[in-house]
Amino acid sequence: MxxxxxxxxxxxxxxxxxxxxxxxxxxxxxFKEKLVTSISVESNNDSFYISYKDDAATDASRIKFSPNSQMRLVGNVSYKILNFSFGFTPSFLKTNKELESSKDIRFSTRFSFKKWQQSITIIKQKGFLLDFKDPSKYFFPELQSLKIGRTTSYVFNDKFSYKTLFNYNEWQKKSAGSFIANLAIYYTNLKSYDSNNPINSEIYSATISPAYYYNLVINKRFLIGGGASLGAGLTSMDGEVNVLSELSMNAKMGYNHKNFFSFFSYSGTSFFLNHTNESYNNSFEFLKLEIGYRFDPPKKLKKIYHKIL
Incomplete structure (x- = not known):
């Protein structure tokens, strides 16, 4: 029995x-057995906003720090659970002399394991435009920023393909959505070696944000996907700890045909901090057009992958 x-x-x-x-x-x-490659042209904007109000003033003063270089060429490679991308601003995307001294480099990697997704992003920028709410903008070639971020996500619904939006080695065949839990940790450094305008500000932040994403399948070739998250956490700016709120959005239109694919997408994340007399906002947004192709991986790559993992 x-x-x-x-x-x-x-x-x-x-x-x-x-x-x-x-x-x-x-x-x-x-397409986990395929080597996925893509290239994209990306419009990026990692900007900082600081508003402050003196006791005697009636209106708040506002300063915007925006990167002078805002176009980027990005290459992406994915294989199984690993994903890497590297982007920079080449000379032909620099449209004026001021841009020649500006730099913009981005590196990101993404790991996928079952329902867990983890991404690491590094953004390095040099050369900023400062806008003081007047017609003039001032170029600070020595002002630079470094951002290092890590996001851990848990996808609840097995029917929803998170990788369709971010990794490209999957494709959603039937419409589905999922709630997603996110934990984001970021370090940001604003620095200038200019003796007349020295700056060295360090910002640490950690937020927890629930999200909902959905892939709407139009037909077997086309889909529209995206979602949003809203969360809160803590930030330490130059040693002072405060409550921080976060808003993230992502939208993508995709085309897939056998091994060829193409996407047009938008993604943006903003952090908000408010004091009695001042506020801080960091917003980084990306708008890009991407094309890619999936190959059979070389045998040597398979051997290296299986040795490491």
């Missing part, structure tokens, strides 16, 4: 696992 019960239990367990796998395959096509 015990053997019969064990056999029946094992049968139903295997049946449930196979049913869950079939359900996931119905909604998602995976």
């Amino acid at each position: 015990n053997k019969l019960i064990a056999t029946i239990s094992l049968y139903f367990f295997c049946h449930i696992c196979m049913a869950q796998q079939d359900t996931a395959q119905t909604y998602i096509t995976t």
Whole structure:
């Protein structure tokens, strides 16, 4: 009798696992055995806003720090659970002499394991325009920023393909959405070595934000995906700790045909901090057009991957 019960239990367990796998395959096509490559032109803007109000003043003064270089060429490579991208501003995307001394470099990597997604982003910028709410803008070639961010996400719905939006080695076949839990940690440094305008400000922040994302499948070739998150956390700016709020949005239109794919997408994240007499806002946004292709990976790459992982 015990053997019969064990056999029946094992049968139903295997049946449930196979049913869950079939359900996931119905909604998602995976390309995890392919080497995924892409290139994109990206308009970026990692800007900082500081508003302050003196006791005697009636209106708040506002300063905007925006990077002088706002176009970037980005290359992306994905294989199985790993994803890497590197972007910079080449000479042909620099449209004036001031831009020649400006620099903009971005590196990001993303790891995927079952329902867990983890991304690390590094953004290095040099050369900022300062806007003091008047017709003139002032160029500070020595002002630079460094941003290092890490986001850990948990996707609740197995039928929803998060990788369709961010990794490209999956494609959503049937419309689905999911709630997602995010933990984001960022370090930002604003620095200038100009003796007349020295700046060295360090900002640490950590936020928890619930999100909802949805992939709307138009047909087997086209989809529209995206979502938003709203969260809160703490920030330390030059040693002073305060409450911080976060808003993130993402939207993407995608085309997929066998191994070729193309996307037009927008993503943006903003952090908000308010004091009695001053406020701080950091907003980094990306608008990009991307094309890519999936290849059969070289045998050597397979061997290296399996040795490491």
